[in-house]
Amino acid sequence: MKYRYKVGCSIxxxxxxxDFVRTSLVEHGVSDIDISEVVxxxxxMCSNLMIHAHQCKADDLFExxxxxxKSESLVVFEIVDDGTVFDINRFHEPDLDNIIHEKRKGGxxxxxxxxxxxxxxxxxxDGKNTCRLSKKVQFN
Amino acid sequence: MVQIKRIQEDGTDIIIPIGEIDASSSxxxxxxxxxxxxxGFTKILIDCSTLExxxxxxxxxxxxxxxxxxxxxxxxxxxxxxxxxxxxxEILGLSELLTIVKTKDEAKxxx
Numbered sequence: 001m002k003y004r005y006k007v008g009c010s011i012x013x014x015x016x017x018x019d020f021v022r023t024s025l026v027e028h029g030v031s032d033i034d035i036s037e038v039v040x041x042x043x044x045m046c047s048n049l050m051i052h053a054h055q056c057k058a059d060d061l062f063e064x065x066x067x068x069x070k071s072e073s074l075v076v077f078e079i080v081d082d083g084t085v086f087d088i089n090r091f092h093e094p095d096l097d098n099i100i101h102e103k104r105k106g107g108x109x110x111x112x113x114x115x116x117x118x119x120x121x122x123x124x125x126d127g128k129n130t131c132r133l134s135k136k137v138q139f140n
Numbered sequence: 141m142v143q144i145k146r147i148q149e150d151g152t153d154i155i156i157p158i159g160e161i162d163a164s165s166s167x168x169x170x171x172x173x174x175x176x177x178x179x180g181f182t183k184i185l186i187d188c189s190t191l192e193x194x195x196x197x198x199x200x201x202x203x204x205x206x207x208x209x210x211x212x213x214x215x216x217x218x219x220x221x222x223x224x225x226x227x228x229x230e231i232l233g234l235s236e237l238l239t240i241v242k243t244k245d246e247a248k249x250x251x
Contacts (some may be wrong), residue, residue, distance in 0.1 A: 009166040015141055018162075018193070036224040037231075043195050047163040096237065100206045108203070108232060109196035115231050 001028070003066040007046070009054035017046050017064065024066050025075065029140030038135055040079055041116040044109035045131065053083030070139050079131045087122050088113060141165050144172045152251060153181040158190040161198035166172035170201045173216075177205075182214045187244065189220030194228055202238055215239075218245035 005020045009012050023066035025035045042135050046064070054060040069076060093107040093114075113120070119134045145156040153176045160171055160239040176184055186202075202218075209216055217239045221229070230237050241247050 011162075014162050014164060015160065015196075018160075033224065033227065037228065039193075040195060040228060043162060047195070047197070051163065096203075096233065099200075100203055100237070107202050112196055112231055129172070 005064045006061055007054055007064060009050040009060040009062065010058040011047060011050055011056055013050075014043055014047055018043055020064070021066065021077075025058045025137075028068050028070075030075065030137050034135070034137045037116045038075065038137075041113045041133065041135075042079075044113050045077075045079055045133065047065045048086065048088075048109060049079065049081060049083065052086060053081065053100070068139070073136055073139060075132055075137050077133045079133075080128055082127055082129065085122060085124065085129045089120055089122075115128075142168055144168055146172065146176070151181075152183040152185055152237040152248065153179075154170055154185045156186055156187040156190060160193040161191065162193070162195045163197040166195075166197035166201050169198055170204075172204060173201065177208075177212075177214065182212070183242070184216045185215065185247050185251065186216065187220055188218055188222075188225060191221065191225055198231065199229065199234060203234070206237060215251040217241060217247040217250045219244055 001127050003024045005017065005099045007017055021039045021042050022035055025038065049062060050056055062079060065078040067076040088110045091110055099107055117133045121132045123130045123132065142157050142159040142161050145158065147154045155172055155176060157169060173184070205216065219241045221240065229240060239250055241250060
């Protein structure tokens, strides 16, 4: 089962992204706490992409796919766009004391995504970037 | 997507976010807290009972006041969070850095 959502890079659209993720996972009986965590992780990834790779340009579009891999109890998200790639695996989050001291609001979102998701991979082909995030969940 | 109310009880400012705080709405929270500080409140409660969702943008707002509040002896206590919102704070270990309690009564005792 694969779900697709096309979204413009205005941060006003994050609510729509969250609703799309939540609705798709509810249909498959994923637990409430798993849903709330992945909704958060995808919100963080999409807001980073909108703000940093697309400067919140409403006309820039990207695609979000959700794949339910029930045989492996895995939910896989793919974010496909054509902007600059920012590989969060290569980003070393500042520690929390540093965030407090320098009032840096960055880094928290990436820390959340890395804590929530089991695997984050990037792939580039034909001018498109795909970020694939997977998490083990329980389907009912 | 977030509406923020404020009420004052016994010299304590109570900030009540209603709805969802994400990258597009965290500025509202920031402005409200700044306003409370600007008006001279030193006891600030955040009533999270109607907060349905918070992302790192909102968490970052709370984090950004920790040092200033400690310097100015301003007490901020968060209360009434639902399990999902609390989980978001806990994933990052923020429940250690911020004062988070269950009820309004407990919160009032902490400020």
